[in-house]
Amino acid sequence: MTPTDPRLLVHAYLDGELDPAHALEIERQLADDPALAAERERVEALRRAIAEQLPREGAPPGLARRIEAAIGLRPVSAPARSSSRPSWRALAASVAVAAFLGSSATWLALSPGPADADRVVANHMRALMATQPVDVGSSDRHTVKPWFNGRIPEAPRVVDLAGAGFPLVGGRIDVVGRAPVATLVYRHRQHLISLSEVPGRTIAAPERQIAGYNIVSWTDDGVAYWAVSDVAAADLDAFAKAFRAAEPER
Amino acid sequence: MGSLNSEDDQARFASVVLPHLADAYALARWLTGDRADAEDVVQEACLRAFRGIGGFSGVNARAWLLTIVRHAAYTWLGKNRSASLVMVDDLEAVEQKQASSGGGALEQGPQTPEAALIAKADARRLEAAIAELPVPFRETLVLRDVQGLDYREIAEVTKVPIGTVMSRLARARRRLIERIGTGEPRGRARGGA
Numbered sequence: 001m002t003p004t005d006p007r008l009l010v011h012a013y014l015d016g017e018l019d020p021a022h023a024l025e026i027e028r029q030l031a032d033d034p035a036l037a038a039e040r041e042r043v044e045a046l047r048r049a050i051a052e053q054l055p056r057e058g059a060p061p062g063l064a065r066r067i068e069a070a071i072g073l074r075p076v077s078a079p080a081r082s083s084s085r086p087s088w089r090a091l092a093a094s095v096a097v098a099a100f101l102g103s104s105a106t107w108l109a110l111s112p113g114p115a116d117a118d119r120v121v122a123n124h125m126r127a128l129m130a131t132q133p134v135d136v137g138s139s140d141r142h143t144v145k146p147w148f149n150g151r152i153p154e155a156p157r158v159v160d161l162a163g164a165g166f167p168l169v170g171g172r173i174d175v176v177g178r179a180p181v182a183t184l185v186y187r188h189r190q191h192l193i194s195l196s197e198v199p200g201r202t203i204a205a206p207e208r209q210i211a212g213y214n215i216v217s218w219t220d221d222g223v224a225y226w227a228v229s230d231v232a233a234a235d236l237d238a239f240a241k242a243f244r245a246a247e248p249e250r
Numbered sequence: 251m252g253s254l255n256s257e258d259d260q261a262r263f264a265s266v267v268l269p270h271l272a273d274a275y276a277l278a279r280w281l282t283g284d285r286a287d288a289e290d291v292v293q294e295a296c297l298r299a300f301r302g303i304g305g306f307s308g309v310n311a312r313a314w315l316l317t318i319v320r321h322a323a324y325t326w327l328g329k330n331r332s333a334s335l336v337m338v339d340d341l342e343a344v345e346q347k348q349a350s351s352g353g354g355a356l357e358q359g360p361q362t363p364e365a366a367l368i369a370k371a372d373a374r375r376l377e378a379a380i381a382e383l384p385v386p387f388r389e390t391l392v393l394r395d396v397q398g399l400d401y402r403e404i405a406e407v408t409k410v411p412i413g414t415v416m417s418r419l420a421r422a423r424r425r426l427i428e429r430i431g432t433g434e435p436r437g438r439a440r441g442g443a
Binding site for chain 1: 256260263264268271272273274275276285289292293296297300307309310363365366368369370371372373376377380394395396397400401402403405411412413416417419420423426427430431
């Protein structure tokens with residue numbers, strides 16, 4: 001795979017999947033390269049044709065009923081009659097109400113996860129949209145680590161993971177639970193990984209995914225670590241493993 | 251997790267699975283190529299989803315269901331169209347070989363058809379061209395361009411890295427462009443009214 005191939009990236013660009021830096025780069029190349037611009041037009045034409053000619057169709061009429069019957073949601077023989085058992089729509093509505101009231105512990109699993117997880121994901125999203133995902137940009141940990149001096153109470157743990165395929169991009173200050181915390185940014189192929197270090201907090205129930213972002217969290221020496229990224233879950237696990245295994249150079 | 255409380259399971263199934271039935275059916279239809287077979291696959295997938303509803307994380311119901319549907323469709327393909335799955339393995343091998351040899355990932359095809367010609371492709375032609383795509387390309391293209399999932403969701407459903415989603419999508423589109431942009435469809439005997 002050559003992810004930097006502009007002929008590949010133009011697809012991701014049209015799908016709105018590129019981060020701002022790569023999107024700008026592609027726009028520059030589109031302006032300079034007529035062949036690439038023609039490819040973009042063909043891809044756009046294809047996507048338009050598919051959208052117009054192959055509209056999404058609904059499920060076939062009896063399918064939902066058959067499935068409801070198969071799992072016992074509805075008596076097989078009386079599909080239309082308002083039976084003693086509520087239809088799935090009514091059930092769904094009651095579920096929504098129950099979840100809203102928070103009255104039934106069974107449904108708590110559906111409610112949003114722990115606040116810190118939401119915050120680190122929001123910080124990561126915000127960083128991706130900003131002109132720069134970092135306040136201090138450097139692949140040298142001896143530049144990144146001192147930058148945090150005086151900005152936050154405790155210097156973060158910064159390790160070099162370039163050898164493991166996760167070069168350091170830099171660092172920034174995020175806010176988690178009203179406190180400024182150090183967030184390191186690493187890169188894996190086209191993707192950024194935000195690693196927030198939150199001292200003195202515990203991780204209640206580890207979330208694995210929020211809003212499509214994968215999350216890996218762990219606690220070392222009283223510091224809660226949150227890694228957030230759109231890399232595959234396995235890659236993020238590998239990152240966490242590499243970070244935790246790295247020499248705690250200080 | 252056993253279903254200690256089957257009423258709860260049923261309610262959860264109703265709120266998690268049933269809203270995405272149309273998407274489930276669409277994916278099954280594109281994978282099996284047949285409406286009746288797609289219904290069977292979706293029904294089987296829904297039973298699996300119901301049994302596994304306790305394991306659903308509560309994050310992305312659509313991607314979760316589509317993952318199960320895809321799995322059920324692959325099981326179905328293995329039983330009924332094993333040839334198309336043999337091709338998947340070959341394709342992956344070719345893809346990996348090309349990937350490891352570096353460049354040429356997306357060599358320009360011999361023809362570069364006009365965008366205007368592509369835009370005029372009709373439904374039957376598009377469907378036929380998509381149906382000809384090898385399964386990994388087809389499912390990636392359908393999930394993105396027909397069903398509107400983002401790369402991250404497609405990666406989750408098809409269990410490959412996002413980079414692979416991007417390259418499969420690019421290849422699928424390139425193949426379609428070449429098929430549609432080269433004038434007459436291969437099965438021209440059937441064409442016309």
